[in-house]
Amino acid sequence: MINTKDLEFSYKEIFEFANDAMIIHCAETGDILKVNKRACELYGMASDEIVGMKVGNLAKGNEHYNHENAIRKIRKAFEENILLTFEWEIRTHKNGYIPVEVNLKRLGSKSSKLVLAMTRDITVRKVAEQKLRERNKYFRRLMSISSDGIALIDQKGKIEFLSKSIKLITGRTARSLTGRNIVEFVHPQDIIQVNKMLERLSIKGSPFRSGSISVRFKNNSGQWRNHEVYFKNFLGNLRFNYVLLNFRDVTERLRREEEDREKDRNLNHLARLSIAGEVTAAIAHEINQPLCAAVNYFAGCRNRLSRENFSRKDIIYGLEMAQNELERAGKVVTVIKNFTKNSEQSPKLISIKEVIENAKDIINAQIKNRLARCDIKITTDKTVLCDEILIQQVISNLISNALDSMKGLDVASQSIDIHVFDHASNWVEVSIYDRGIGPPEEMISDKIEKSFYTTKEGGLGLGLSLCRKIMKSHRGKLTITAREDGYRGTRASFLIPVAQA
Amino acid sequence: MSYTVYVVDDDESVSKSLQWLLEPLGYTVMVFHNGQEVINHFEKFGVVDIGCMILDLRMPLMSGCELQDELKNRCIDLPIIFLSGHGDIPQAISVIKNGADDFLQKPVNDQVLLDKINRSIRNQIDRLGRAQSQEKASTIHLLTERETEILRFVAEGLSSKEIARTLDISYKTVEVHRTNIRKKLNTKSVAELTKIYLDSLRND
Numbered sequence: 001m002i003n004t005k006d007l008e009f010s011y012k013e014i015f016e017f018a019n020d021a022m023i024i025h026c027a028e029t030g031d032i033l034k035v036n037k038r039a040c041e042l043y044g045m046a047s048d049e050i051v052g053m054k055v056g057n058l059a060k061g062n063e064h065y066n067h068e069n070a071i072r073k074i075r076k077a078f079e080e081n082i083l084l085t086f087e088w089e090i091r092t093h094k095n096g097y098i099p100v101e102v103n104l105k106r107l108g109s110k111s112s113k114l115v116l117a118m119t120r121d122i123t124v125r126k127v128a129e130q131k132l133r134e135r136n137k138y139f140r141r142l143m144s145i146s147s148d149g150i151a152l153i154d155q156k157g158k159i160e161f162l163s164k165s166i167k168l169i170t171g172r173t174a175r176s177l178t179g180r181n182i183v184e185f186v187h188p189q190d191i192i193q194v195n196k197m198l199e200r201l202s203i204k205g206s207p208f209r210s211g212s213i214s215v216r217f218k219n220n221s222g223q224w225r226n227h228e229v230y231f232k233n234f235l236g237n238l239r240f241n242y243v244l245l246n247f248r249d250v251t252e253r254l255r256r257e258e259e260d261r262e263k264d265r266n267l268n269h270l271a272r273l274s275i276a277g278e279v280t281a282a283i284a285h286e287i288n289q290p291l292c293a294a295v296n297y298f299a300g301c302r303n304r305l306s307r308e309n310f311s312r313k314d315i316i317y318g319l320e321m322a323q324n325e326l327e328r329a330g331k332v333v334t335v336i337k338n339f340t341k342n343s344e345q346s347p348k349l350i351s352i353k354e355v356i357e358n359a360k361d362i363i364n365a366q367i368k369n370r371l372a373r374c375d376i377k378i379t380t381d382k383t384v385l386c387d388e389i390l391i392q393q394v395i396s397n398l399i400s401n402a403l404d405s406m407k408g409l410d411v412a413s414q415s416i417d418i419h420v421f422d423h424a425s426n427w428v429e430v431s432i433y434d435r436g437i438g439p440p441e442e443m444i445s446d447k448i449e450k451s452f453y454t455t456k457e458g459g460l461g462l463g464l465s466l467c468r469k470i471m472k473s474h475r476g477k478l479t480i481t482a483r484e485d486g487y488r489g490t491r492a493s494f495l496i497p498v499a500q501a
Numbered sequence: 502m503s504y505t506v507y508v509v510d511d512d513e514s515v516s517k518s519l520q521w522l523l524e525p526l527g528y529t530v531m532v533f534h535n536g537q538e539v540i541n542h543f544e545k546f547g548v549v550d551i552g553c554m555i556l557d558l559r560m561p562l563m564s565g566c567e568l569q570d571e572l573k574n575r576c577i578d579l580p581i582i583f584l585s586g587h588g589d590i591p592q593a594i595s596v597i598k599n600g601a602d603d604f605l606q607k608p609v610n611d612q613v614l615l616d617k618i619n620r621s622i623r624n625q626i627d628r629l630g631r632a633q634s635q636e637k638a639s640t641i642h643l644l645t646e647r648e649t650e651i652l653r654f655v656a657e658g659l660s661s662k663e664i665a666r667t668l669d670i671s672y673k674t675v676e677v678h679r680t681n682i683r684k685k686l687n688t689k690s691v692a693e694l695t696k697i698y699l700d701s702l703r704n705d
Contacts, residue, residue: 281587285559288586289512292608296518299611304525318521325514371561412562 021119023050027078027106028113030055030071042100042121044093060089060097074115077104087122099126140164152242155202155235157182157194160242169249171220182245187216187224201233201243209233217247226251264469268393269342271466275366275396276340282369286332286361290325297322335361338389339396345387347474349499352428353381356420359392363399363418370403372414379421382428385499390470394478397463398432398492405436405490423495431493438482439490467494504622505529505552507579509539509568511560515607519555522611528618536563540571548577550629553602553621555614558585558592569599578628580621584609638700643685651678655691656698 015022021039023032035043035050043050043058050058055074056067065088077084084104089097100119107114149170150163158181162174170177170185183191193213210232216224229247234240276283301318304310339362356378367374399416406414416434423429464480471478476496483489506528510516513534520530529552533539539554540563554572556565563571569581583596586607593604602621605614644652654664661679665672683689686697 285586288607289515292586293512293514293518295608296515296522296611300518300522300525303522303611321514321518321521325518328514368559371559371564373561 018118021121023117023119024107025055025074025115025117026113027074027115030067030074032058033114039119042092042098042119043090058090060091062089065089073102073104074117078106078110078113078115081106081110088119090119099123149245149247151182151245151247153182153198153245154242155198157198169219169247170217170225185217187218190215197231198243201231201235204236214250215247225249226254264466265342268390268466268470269340271397271463272339272389272393275393275400276336276362278400279362279365279369282365283332283336283362285368286365287329290329290332294322294325294329297325332361335359339392341389345389347385347387349383349385350388351381352384352420352430352496353378355384355386355388355391356395356418356430358388359395362392362396366396366399366403367416370406370414371411372403372406372416374399374416374418376418377420379419380428382422382498384428384474384496386474386496387470391474391496394467394470394494395430395432397467398494401463401492402432402434402436402490405438406434408437409435426498426500427495428498429493429495431491433483433485433487433491434489435487436489438488439480439492471496503527503529505531505549506618507531507533507539507552507554509533509536509554509560509565510557510584511535512557515557523618526615535560536565536568536571539563539568540575543575543577548579551622551625553580553582553618553625555582555584555618556601558583558587558596566596566599569596569601573600578625580625582614582617582621584614634696634700637686637688637697638703640686641697641701644682648678648682648685651675652682652694652698655679655682656695 015034016036018036018038021042022036023039024034025031026033032051032053032055035047040047040050054067055070059065059067059070061067073084073086082105084102086102088100088102090100092098099122101122102120103118105116105118106112107116148163149166150161151159151166152161153159159178162177164174166172166174166177177185183194186194194215197211197213210230212228212230215227215229217227219225226249227247228250229245231246232244234242234244297318301315301322304314304318335358356376360376363374363376395418402416403414413435416432419429419431419433421429421431464478468478471494474496476494478492478494480490480492483491485491504527506523508516508519508523508530510519510532511534516532516534520532523530531542533542556568558565565583565585572579572581581596581601583593583601583604584607585592585604596604602624603617605617641649641652650668651664654667659667661675662672665675668675682694686694688694688697
């Protein structure tokens with residue numbers, strides 16, 4: 001049987017040595033009646049210094065943590081007899097302020113007029129909380145200033161969360177968009193794409209975790225803007241059942257890319273015009289020759305027909321020949337017209353043999369213009385994916401260089417060999433050999449990459465750098481080296497990947 | 502008799518069509534693709550007396566102009582008609598100054614071309630005829646002074662009697678001189694003697 005006196009003693013012990021600071025307040029005035037050891041440590045004062053102080057003297061004393069509020073809390077705890085827990089800031093002996101968590105509880109019955117305050121130093125927790133807040137703030141800021149928009153959508157496309165940066169991107173506030181369906185803002189032609197993505201993501205255990213799509217979103221002023229959307233799939237995740245979207249307005253970038261493409265297109269056009277311009281006379285000649293031949297065949301037919309005993313077979317032959325010649329002239333006109341047209345063609349699947357054969361009229365014009373000779377040997381007809389006109393441009397450019405490097409030679413020894421053959425199993429190579437002075441040092445090294453570098457008087461310095469670009473866009477490669485087959489001269493060759501069937 | 506037309510053009514279709522056009526009209530057409538081929542052919546088979554050449558200007562190995570010079574060096578006197586798609590006026594002037602008969606642009610009307618070919622061949626025949634008579638005229642130098650004198654009287658239409666009287670020599674002597682003249686100039690007709698005499702005057 002425990003002695004009540006002993007019990008009273010043990011309460012005292014508990015009070016005195018408890019791990020929390022404890023203060024007994026008068027419920028009416030809030031005055032401090034009793035403090036324990038931890039309380040003395042917390043406030044940095046002796047027990048008899050604290051006892052008798054007003055509660056307000058222990059508070060920080062600002063608009064929140066002051067005497068009146070303290071009294072109000074104490075009275076509330078006393079009147080309602082509840083465990084009142086709140087955060088508070090106290091003033092210590094050294095005039096420092098410490099954040100604390102306070103539990104207030106009435107002691108005994110209403111007649112006791114006492115309230116117990118248990119106070120715990122929460123400085124460490126507060127610092128951690130502050131840090132977390134700052135971190136959150138930092139991320140929120142990051143999300144709001146980032147040019148990327150971040151969104152969470154559910155599997156139906158409903159917008160659950162949007163970063164603040166959405167305002168900068170679309171001109172609409174995050175709040176006005178949240179809860180609406182994303183497809184409301186997607187260009188009609190792109191909706192299928194978005195739905196398809198959601199559909200695929202919704203499949204349980206879908207291996208389709210992340211990826212990107214290009215979508216047009218409507219901004220506040222009703223304009224369609226091109227966005228690149230990266231998505232990451234968290235659907236099926238219990239606590240985070242969303243698809244995370246990062247989207248970026250790439251309209252400007254696309255516009256710049258388009259401008260670059262147009263600039264390249266114009267430069268390529270210019271380069272082709274310049275090649276064609278150099279050989280206008282030869283081109284005219286190429287057209288004139290078949291016309292001349294056709295006229296002769298027609299005249300021959302007329303002469304024969306004006307006789308009594310003409311041979312039908314003979315006439316038919318003459319007409320056929322005239323037709324062939326006119327068709328040849330027509331073809332040259334078409335080839336030159338296409339070659340000098342300023343239009344972007346889309347790459348198409350075509351046999352490399354056909355590309356070279358179609359380029360023959362231009363090659364011929366260039367070769368004949370210099371009275372040089374040219375041998376073309378084609379041993380492959382693999383299919384490649386290419387813009388024919390651009391490849392013709394590369395070939396013409398290389399031939400033009402080859403002819404220039406042989407300028408000093410007498411006409412009879414100006415000869416060019418063109419070889420078109422398989423290079424390993426998945427490339428075709430087009431090599432152009434000349435008998436000229438060989439490539440200048442700078443051509444082999446990196447200068448060739450740079451535009452406007454020229455070794456030619458009056459040259460634009462554009463040709464080869466454009467050729468490089470063209471080859472790059474065809475996933476090909478252009479190499480210019482000295483010949484290594486015993487002859488003097490340059491070997492200019494390019495590789496194009498064979499189109500996969 | 503069939504005259505020969507040498508067609509020199511590096512473009513197969515042009516040269517073939519010219520051949521097809523000209524052959525049924527009675528010409529012998531020979532096709533070459535550059536000047537060097539022509540020279541090689543001439544060295545091997547010689548040159549016809551009468552005919553003409555149709556030359557392209559621009560050809561590999563030996564161009565039309567170079568061939569023209571080369572033929573000149575070799576004293577081959579065939580009439581030359583240039584037929585080119587490249588022609589400009591200075592070039593045309595240059596080749597014509599250098600002795601070409603004509604400079605035509607491709608494509609050419611067949612009648613125009615035929616006219617030129619025919620005219621060139623006719624001119625060549627005339628030239629040849631003239632050259633022959635000049636050759637004959639130059640034989641006049643074989644005659645002695647007295648024989649030349651007597652030839653002049655013959656050409657002026659005097660009879661042997663009249664000449665004898667004029668020169669105050671015997672009829673017989675005149676006849677002997679006339680026999681010698683006929684022998685030396687290799688002709689019997691008075692008309693031809695007269696022509697040779699007149700040609701010789703022109704020569705001097």
